[in-house]
Amino acid sequence: MIDNFLAYSKKNKLIQKGDKVLVGVSGGIDSVVLLDILCNVRKKLNIQIAVAHINYGLRKESDRDxxxxxxxxxxxxxPIYTGKMKLQGSNLEERARDIRYSFFNKILGKKNFQKIAVAHHKNDMVETFFLNAARGSGLTGLVSMRPKTESLIRPLLFATRSDIEDYAGKNSLKFVEDVTNKDLSIKRNLVRHKVIPSLSGINPDLVETIANEVENLRKAQDLLSEITEKYYKKMANERKSSVSLAVKDLQKLHPYLRSEVLRRSIFYVKRDLKNISRKNIESILKLIESTHGTKKVMLPGRLIASRTYDKLNIERRTKSPAKMPKKMRLTPGKELTFGKWRLFLEKGEAFRDEEDKSLVFLNIQKELKLLVRCRKPGDRITIGQGKTKSLQDIFVDAKIPQKERDAYPVIVNEDDEIIWIPDVRVSAPYAKVTKTNLIIKARKC
Structure with a gap:
């Protein structure tokens, strides 16, 4: 067992000489075996070892453990590092895992450990495979339990549960039993005690077979990840807490690659793919296929995916609506910030550039009070021949994203007549100017 441990560690570059390794120990058989093996090889590998344990207070045996x-x-x-907290409510298994890894990483940073070693083994990997397959988590989820993920290592993935039990028995190792391991209301236990034994009737060597398939899938996933990353970097427009992609670019991709680019986009915003299921991805794919102007779907982790004309956006949902900019006066020679826009009014003769929609040219001889405000219900702009058109229709025709419309700048005079919608349209009476003495400039911040 120890020789296999060393060979597996060397093959996957899990532990280097001189490493400081923090071992997550619950007191159960798996983590006790891991600690024992590491302590047996610490001199050979010239490594330092410490134990980390967190008490969730979920069971009456927690203090005993x-x-x-x-x-x-x-x-x-x-050395040992311990933490204690009370967990209540639902989703306890997932929350306990999150707290555990957060605790481990905190110690890693404070005490300068290089590795966090956990005792997942081959059976755990197979259980995770079935759980994620049932959730529809995609190829990434099927191979999620890797030998190494950043500073986290799983040096027992080569061993089965039977191997671990044999090692514990031969070395007379003591450990504690977790009574919740038999609770079939916990999904992992259901897979462990019901699903795998049933399928083992078809293939007695099921765990080894699935483990080998996971390894093959992992190699395929690594190749696919390289391809996905190439397309993602080419297509994605990343911002602080959102990413957007051109719908036409997504539509050109192979369907499977399209789904993987979507997962990669979600990962950028969410920082993980936890609870992202096949159904979530399919919902976004329907947005891409949609021919309607604007549609959206809600995703786990307070994310939202929306299709706005030719763009797909994935972003975090805001907790409260953004404050709308207040009505403000435009003063010649002074730049004004209005939401995400900067506006500047200047006097002086100039010739109109027909191509530049960020400028509006006004030939006004009398003093004119100009203001900028947000849109209002019933807003209309003059389009010519005495006709007007609703601002709502103007925004739709110009494909202004719905989320931008409420805070979009509207330039009006003191009678509240709309003169200009930056980058969109000039009111007809002001549009036929070749020479001007008043210029308004508008740029997005």
Whole structure:
């Protein structure tokens, strides 16, 4: 077992000589075996070891487990870092995992450890495969349990549960039993005690077979990730908490690659793919196929995917609506910030540039009070021949994203007559000017 451990660690470059390794120990058989093996090889590998344990207070045995792990640390003569907290409510398994890894990473940073070692083994990997397959998590989810992910290492993935039990028995290792491991209301336990034994009737060597398939899938996923990253970088327009992609570019991709680019986009905004299912991806794919102007779908983790004409946007949902800019006066020679726009009014003769829609030219001989405001219900702009058109229709025709319309600048005179919509349209009475003495410039910040 120890020789296999060393060979697996070397093959996957899990532990380097001189590493400081923090070992997550619950007190159960898996983590006890991991700690014992690491302590047996620490001199050979010239590594330092410490134990980390967190007490969630979920079971009456929790304090017993914490005391047992403390006695293990003393026996192996290694430092121990402990945490304690009360977990209540739903989704306890997932929340406990998040808290555990957050605790481990905090110690990693503060105490300068290079690696966090956890005791996942081959059976755990197969269970995760079935759980994620049932959720429709895609290829990424099927191969999510890797030997190494950044500073997290899983040096027991080569071993089955039987291998671990044999090692514990031969070395007379003591450990604690977690009574919740038999609770079939926990999905992982259902897979462990019902699904895998049933399928083992078809293939007695099921765990090894699935583990080998996961390894093959992992290689395919690594290749696909390289291809996906290439297309994502070419297509994605990243911002602080959102990403947008051109719909026409997505439509050109192979359907499978299209889905992977979407997952990569979600990962950029969310920083993980937790709870992102096949149904979520299919909902976004329907947005891409839609011919309507604007549509959106809600995603786990307070994300929203929206189709606005020729763009697909994935972003975090804001907790409250953004404040609308207040009505402001435009003063010659002074730049004005209005929401995400900068506006500047200047006097002086100039010739109109027909191509530049960020400028409006006004030939006005009398003093004119100009203001900028947000749109209002019933707003209309003169389009010529005595006709007007609603501002709503103007925005739709110009394909202004729906989320931008409420804060879009509208230039009006003191009678509240709309003169100009920056980058969109000039009111007809002001549009036929070749020479001007008043210029308004508008640029997005």
């Amino acid at each position: 914490a005391a047992f792990v403390g006695s293990l640390a003393k026996r192996y003569d290694v």
